Amino acid sequence: LTSYNIAIAHLAETVRLEKPLVHCITNYVTVNDCANALLAVGGSPVMADDIAEAEAIASICASLVINIGTLNGRTVESMLKAGKKAASLGRPVILDPVGAGASALRTETALRLISEIPFSVIRGNASEIRTVLNGSGTTRGVDAGESDAKADSEDPGALLETAKELSRRTGAVIVATGKRDIVTNGKMTLVSANGHERMTRITGTGCMLSAITGAYCGAKPSQILHAAAAAVCAMGLAGEIAAAECDAGKTGTGSFRMHLIDALSLMTGGSLLAGMKLDLS
Amino acid sequence: LTSYNIAIAHLAETVRLEKPLVHCITNYVTVNDCANALLAVGGSPVMADDIAEAEAIASICASLVINIGTLNGRTVESMLKAGKKAASLGRPVILDPVGAGASALRTETALRLISEIPFSVIRGNASEIRTVLNGSGTTRGVDAGESDAKADSEDPGALLETAKELSRRTGAVIVATGKRDIVTNGKMTLVSANGHERMTRITGTGCMLSAITGAYCGAKPSQILHAAAAAVCAMGLAGEIAAAECDAGKTGTGSFRMHLIDALSLMTGGSLLAGMKLDLS
Amino acid sequence: LTSYNIAIAHLAETVRLEKPLVHCITNYVTVNDCANALLAVGGSPVMADDIAEAEAIASICASLVINIGTLNGRTVESMLKAGKKAASLGRPVILDPVGAGASALRTETALRLISEIPFSVIRGNASEIRTVLNGSGTTRGVDAGESDAKADSEDPGALLETAKELSRRTGAVIVATGKRDIVTNGKMTLVSANGHERMTRITGTGCMLSAITGAYCGAKPSQILHAAAAAVCAMGLAGEIAAAECDAGKTGTGSFRMHLIDALSLMTGGSLLAGMKLDLS
Numbered sequence: 001l002t003s004y005n006i007a008i009a010h011l012a013e014t015v016r017l018e019k020p021l022v023h024c025i026t027n028y029v030t031v032n033d034c035a036n037a038l039l040a041v042g043g044s045p046v047m048a049d050d051i052a053e054a055e056a057i058a059s060i061c062a063s064l065v066i067n068i069g070t071l072n073g074r075t076v077e078s079m080l081k082a083g084k085k086a087a088s089l090g091r092p093v094i095l096d097p098v099g100a101g102a103s104a105l106r107t108e109t110a111l112r113l114i115s116e117i118p119f120s121v122i123r124g125n126a127s128e129i130r131t132v133l134n135g136s137g138t139t140r141g142v143d144a145g146e147s148d149a150k151a152d153s154e155d156p157g158a159l160l161e162t163a164k165e166l167s168r169r170t171g172a173v174i175v176a177t178g179k180r181d182i183v184t185n186g187k188m189t190l191v192s193a194n195g196h197e198r199m200t201r202i203t204g205t206g207c208m209l210s211a212i213t214g215a216y217c218g219a220k221p222s223q224i225l226h227a228a229a230a231a232v233c234a235m236g237l238a239g240e241i242a243a244a245e246c247d248a249g250k251t252g253t254g255s256f257r258m259h260l261i262d263a264l265s266l267m268t269g270g271s272l273l274a275g276m277k278l279d280l281s
Numbered sequence: 282l283t284s285y286n287i288a289i290a291h292l293a294e295t296v297r298l299e300k301p302l303v304h305c306i307t308n309y310v311t312v313n314d315c316a317n318a319l320l321a322v323g324g325s326p327v328m329a330d331d332i333a334e335a336e337a338i339a340s341i342c343a344s345l346v347i348n349i350g351t352l353n354g355r356t357v358e359s360m361l362k363a364g365k366k367a368a369s370l371g372r373p374v375i376l377d378p379v380g381a382g383a384s385a386l387r388t389e390t391a392l393r394l395i396s397e398i399p400f401s402v403i404r405g406n407a408s409e410i411r412t413v414l415n416g417s418g419t420t421r422g423v424d425a426g427e428s429d430a431k432a433d434s435e436d437p438g439a440l441l442e443t444a445k446e447l448s449r450r451t452g453a454v455i456v457a458t459g460k461r462d463i464v465t466n467g468k469m470t471l472v473s474a475n476g477h478e479r480m481t482r483i484t485g486t487g488c489m490l491s492a493i494t495g496a497y498c499g500a501k502p503s504q505i506l507h508a509a510a511a512a513v514c515a516m517g518l519a520g521e522i523a524a525a526e527c528d529a530g531k532t533g534t535g536s537f538r539m540h541l542i543d544a545l546s547l548m549t550g551g552s553l554l555a556g557m558k559l560d561l562s
Numbered sequence: 563l564t565s566y567n568i569a570i571a572h573l574a575e576t577v578r579l580e581k582p583l584v585h586c587i588t589n590y591v592t593v594n595d596c597a598n599a600l601l602a603v604g605g606s607p608v609m610a611d612d613i614a615e616a617e618a619i620a621s622i623c624a625s626l627v628i629n630i631g632t633l634n635g636r637t638v639e640s641m642l643k644a645g646k647k648a649a650s651l652g653r654p655v656i657l658d659p660v661g662a663g664a665s666a667l668r669t670e671t672a673l674r675l676i677s678e679i680p681f682s683v684i685r686g687n688a689s690e691i692r693t694v695l696n697g698s699g700t701t702r703g704v705d706a707g708e709s710d711a712k713a714d715s716e717d718p719g720a721l722l723e724t725a726k727e728l729s730r731r732t733g734a735v736i737v738a739t740g741k742r743d744i745v746t747n748g749k750m751t752l753v754s755a756n757g758h759e760r761m762t763r764i765t766g767t768g769c770m771l772s773a774i775t776g777a778y779c780g781a782k783p784s785q786i787l788h789a790a791a792a793a794v795c796a797m798g799l800a801g802e803i804a805a806a807e808c809d810a811g812k813t814g815t816g817s818f819r820m821h822l823i824d825a826l827s828l829m830t831g832g833s834l835l836a837g838m839k840l841d842l843s
Contacts (some may be wrong), residue, residue, distance in 0.1 A: 030594060040482070050349065070611060071612060073612065101616075203607065253601065253823055255824050266532075327704055331637065466794030
């Protein structure tokens, strides 16, 4: 056990004590999962996407999570307004550039958000993170593209370099999720081996991770790298626990989704510390 | 057992017989839970928020539930149009002023809806109900604020007075939910001790209660006070049953959500009568 | 066993191999269920409804599913644009005319979509299918109306004639679901007896069927009739399996929903072949 493992596990307790209000402007596909995941880890969700209250809600919250999964012209303006307000108040703002690389609208919106809002964390899969750095990509819908998946299995170091470069350019902690999850601020990098393949067979695990990252960052805005790593480990460990339940019961993806939220809600600092697989890169 | 207990439990059977169509203009966070809760108690949900069909759908339904959880400029106009139409046809209209007090938009929208639509029921937490009466409040996102929670634990009678006053001003039955759930028409007050703390750890229990209140009121528009009390007791009892399942299985909030819908769907007039904890105040 | 049973069961394997991207412009009530159902059968969902990316997302997908469950002015334009683009590229486009017959907006939108987009499959309940053929109807919210239900129990052949006629007029395979599910291209008709009454007690079973029809058609665009029949049998069989789980556990509709997704995710070509109840009419 190292000091960062203990610091990170401690964050799980901090979230339950602080109960941070997390403002989410997010997609309507997984919004219920995001709200329940936030509540499960101890946060308190507020979903509000109208421009007439974007700043007001951002102002009363500990953090803001912007997810472009079902973006439209109306909500993008709210994202910009809420993001600038939250950042101006020193609150962590998290971006999940869902599907960046799958359409010009998504790529351009992600780039515009990054150019106008100083994000604390940007969380995406390999294709999304590459798209955000390079300005274009080949994301397969909302999943990593095959060329990216192939490249990463052949050269696991390439994505890390991409993430570091994006962190240097944006000032944000970058979380690139896949078989291994990378968390980097450009100088220090933590890699988590938590997680399970079953997590790719339901919708929302990426969105839920971004949402709870908002809770961890909101509870500890002075330790964004650790907060992002805590969220990554908590989500991955919950996936492992849920997969074990499904293996035991020979159940499918409907059960997996339920067990995943269960595992998040039952997790303590101690169980996270015991289960996390996190190393310095 | 008193006559009102029996009358209220009887409503649970009436809803299953009548299968009232319930028009919901509601938020996209908990809309699936609301639809499944409505079906579970015997109602039939229709979600429709476009202004071009707001009146048409309201006209074919037994009741209308307006929930401002993710309000926006477009849907507020639909709420007004549908609400006026339903009320003009004598159909019960229920308001859930989600987050009133958390932003000026929510507070002002709730007040505007109340000034233009004669609601049959207004259902909210302590902070929302106070905000609606006083014109401003300190709601913590979508949860009751701490000052309200503290005030209510020190003086349980204060919220009841607020609810009664709001009922007198609006003509609506007021349902103020919290540790105890208050149901009042300003003259007669019923208080339910059903419910469980676990209900606060998932999203949607308040929204689901408002939704099924629509079903109960739609099935018995001549008995709004009893219908609202029936919904409150049914929801609270379902929470208790679901909590017992989770305690037995040592499961978390994902399971709780499932058991809650299960309990609503398995509830009968008899089991509601046996489990309700309802008293005249 | 006949050759079409085997061909249809084989499609369940094909979907898992091909992992077709399915573009959904769908309602916010059941969108999470649709995404999880798509993933459960092996497809990959992309929900995108903004007009600025409607064509771009349609272009990268194997099929498109248009569901008017919570239509509004903004999304109807996206449906038209995406539908025309997908059809021009030879991709199957599926229509679920949710609630056609319940409001003029829904009826007219369904008719407009059909007049402008060459659909591969139109899937609805008896009232919706009749409305789409006749230009008006008496759908009870999003469920089949009572007069239609009565007519169909008295004369099961009438709905089949309606479906055949609609197929001839539109060129689409028509799927009319109810106690028996009819799949017809106007010449050849397959009738499935799979399914369970419990499927009517949760929201989303119709929407999920339409969504997975997109996956089956996307994986085998040359065999739309068989693909639609495969989706119908898979959904109905999953309903039977889920109902058996609920009967065994004495559980309710919350559990049923979970078991339904479980059953879809655990289904193989072999288990579908063993469980399908499909006959030529």
